[in-house]
Amino acid sequence: MDEIFEKIGSAQTLSQKIERRIEEAIRQKKLLVGAKLPSERELCEMFAVSRTALREALRRLSARGLIEIKKGSGMYVSELKIKDAIDSLNLYYDLSFDSNLIPQIIEVRRVFEPEIARMAANNRRDKDLDLLLKNISDLEDCDPDNTQMEADIINKFHLNVAKASCNPIVIITMEPIYSLLPRMRNLIYANVDGEKDFTIKAHRTIYEAIRDKDADKAFEAMVGQINRTLEIYTQYLKK
Amino acid sequence: MDEIFEKIGSAQTLSQKIERRIEEAIRQKKLLVGAKLPSERELCEMFAVSRTALREALRRLSARGLIEIKKGSGMYVSELKIKDAIDSLNLYYDLSFDSNLIPQIIEVRRVFEPEIARMAANNRRDKDLDLLLKNISDLEDCDPDNTQMEADIINKFHLNVAKASCNPIVIITMEPIYSLLPRMRNLIYANVDGEKDFTIKAHRTIYEAIRDKDADKAFEAMVGQINRTLEIYTQYLKK
DNA sequence: TTTCGTAACAGATCATACAAGTTGAAGTAA
DNA sequence: TTACTTCAACTTGTATGATCTGTTACGAAA
Known part of the structure; x- marks a missing residue:
């Protein structure tokens, strides 16, 4: 009965939750390749989170190749390359x-x-x-x-x-x-x-x-x- | 001579530079698996950057599986899993x-x-x-x-x-x-x-x-x- | 029509403050 | 002494606001 004391759903950080949400949107094609994401400020309002948390989520997504961030321009869903x-x-x-x-x-x-x-x-x-x-x-x-x-x-x-x-x-x-x-x-x-x-x-x-x-x-x-x-x-x- | 007009080396952001530096240290085994990284504040001083920039670099590294970040404890070089x-x-x-x-x-x-x-x-x-x-x-x-x-x-x-x-x-x-x-x-x-x-x-x-x-x-x-x-x-x- | 400057807007960075989790040492009770 | 508790001093996580730098589009000037 060890399962009772199994690790609790390792408290996701806020930025990880945001990351998942956006990742899911991309996986489900709600956001298409090339689509421009709302600006940081807008996304902050939509998710009701601080820019810090949001930006860290975006950094992770870009590190994984899911989005491309262009300074001064915006953030875009990128075609994941092999x-x-x-x-x-x-x-x-x-x-x-x-x-x-x-x-x-x-x-x-x-x-x-x-x-x-x-x-x-x-x-x-x-x-x-x-x-x-x-x-x-x-x-x-x-x-x-x-x-x-x-x-x-x-x-x-x-x-x-x-x-x-x-x-x-x-x-x-x-x-x-x-x-x-x-x-x-x-x-x-x-x-x-x-x-x-x-x-x-x-x-x-x-x-x-x-x-x-x-x-x-x-x-x-x-x-x-x-x-x-x-x-x-x-x-x-x-x- | 098309090379003359080749794309300029897309100015790396500061956080990307930090990411590379730490990644290189890990690749060259200067930081061994399991080793604890200095705390965020210390790294900020060492790199002479803000905590924001540093943290975004760390987020990317953790997204790639190179480091593990434990809230309240610290950051550790993790064994990259296949x-x-x-x-x-x-x-x-x-x-x-x-x-x-x-x-x-x-x-x-x-x-x-x-x-x-x-x-x-x-x-x-x-x-x-x-x-x-x-x-x-x-x-x-x-x-x-x-x-x-x-x-x-x-x-x-x-x-x-x-x-x-x-x-x-x-x-x-x-x-x-x-x-x-x-x-x-x-x-x-x-x-x-x-x-x-x-x-x-x-x-x-x-x-x-x-x-x-x-x-x-x-x-x-x-x-x-x-x-x-x-x-x-x-x-x-x-x- | 083309060129160029500029304003509006985007992300990038910084500084500071506070919230929340972890750790270990000091202190306390047995 | 030993075992347990408490708490202070860390750690990372989040929030906010200011400022810097690059991009874009529009309109004025040539």
């Missing part, structure tokens, strides 16, 4: 990151990315090819000593492959992982002799397979690339 | 209904989950088996008319397979996807004659393969299960 959700996941991954997780991150990539390359080959649009091609030419032009920029470009290439899958769930899943890669950069993309040439060639193969809609070749090429990453990491560990 | 990120993702799909979501989820699962089953077969611990077995017996005991509970149990089984992979990245990758599954519950686990028996059998096969550390069999069994889901969804679409 980016807001991804940012939130990125933050979680960022705070959870630990260098012990590196081999596990590589394992996930080894397992998932070849399949993603296959999906990209099947679903890619022409504009995806442009982006991939640009990544490769950027990689070629990149100063060989600038391993940091090199790694960034490579990450962008892989993210663009995920985008070429045309499946937002894939993007949501992989983007947080890619956001962690810069933190393992110097561990993995170590300066190995002739490595850059190999990397460019490998990525070009992936690109061509996606371009030709050759799903199996894209799969295999990606397997090769990730295995190479794994090898370099293993070498690094031995040092 | 639930916060998942809530954000679900809010997005609540507001922007997308009929493509279900096939996209199925596609991702079809590609990822067999590999996860393989990893689970290789890495599972005994306690993972207990959980999986319990899911199956729960499924057997479940009232056949309660399709909602059936679907929940099945989802738990799949999440437990992910956990059995012993790769935390796999788990946090899949959790957001599983959080979206309730949306397809009544669509997919429709009452098809004999479907429940098939489902139980299929999941038992997956379980046995993981138990026996037979990675290939686990892979194949999972492929079969997800394909079956796809079939049922396709049938549903035709109606």
Whole structure:
């Protein structure tokens, strides 16, 4: 009978109640995307609360991406972007990151990315090819000593492959992982002799397979690339 | 040279600057989880800002799950829960209904989950088996008319397979996807004659393969299960 | 018609006061 | 000494009013 003493409905603060009210109005489409909310002063009167409490509720709503506040203009219901959700996941991954997780991150990539390359080959649009091609030419032009920029470009290439899958769930899943890669950069993309040439060639193969809609070749090429990453990491560990 | 007229860096408000500062401190582990922040008044002095501006920054941080504010006690750095990120993702799909979501989820699962089953077969611990077995017996005991509970149990089984992979990245990758599954519950686990028996059998096969550390069999069994889901969804679409 | 200034209005910030919850130490009774 | 009570000194929450800064629309001037 512990339930009798269960926590009492954790006294919501006033500003939280206001937040809920407005959130509900948006969820129920009583406030449509783009609609302008009444001004702060008006809302204060309507809710019969102080501007302090009201503003804090509005701050929370804007932090969650539900409304946009434009100084001098007003407050507007904003279309919630998938980016807001991804940012939130990125933050979680960022705070959870630990260098012990590196081999596990590589394992996930080894397992998932070849399949993603296959999906990209099947679903890619022409504009995806442009982006991939640009990544490769950027990689070629990149100063060989600038391993940091090199790694960034490579990450962008892989993210663009995920985008070429045309499946937002894939993007949501992989983007947080890619956001962690810069933190393992110097561990993995170590300066190995002739490595850059190999990397460019490998990525070009992936690109061509996606371009030709050759799903199996894209799969295999990606397997090769990730295995190479794994090898370099293993070498690094031995040092 | 369009860059010349690029949008000017939308002047951050003071409270946003404060938000960033504190967020960075948390990201860089200068403030550890559970640590108590200085009181509002102290922070005001430190940042040399008014309490209003400071509090609005703190409201945003708490809305994002980074800190917890206890009235009368103080403010504490809170361990960011994946639930916060998942809530954000679900809010997005609540507001922007997308009929493509279900096939996209199925596609991702079809590609990822067999590999996860393989990893689970290789890495599972005994306690993972207990959980999986319990899911199956729960499924057997479940009232056949309660399709909602059936679907929940099945989802738990799949999440437990992910956990059995012993790769935390796999788990946090899949959790957001599983959080979206309730949306397809009544669509997919429709009452098809004999479907429940098939489902139980299929999941038992997956379980046995993981138990026996037979990675290939686990892979194949999972492929079969997800394909079956796809079939049922396709049938549903035709109606 | 175009340009430009300006007034009205929006949110942003500040300062102060008080309400309400939490904590811990001082004090009291057994 | 020990256990309980009380209360003062914190904490955050809310209210109010003044002021600063950016946006918008309108009308006067070119």
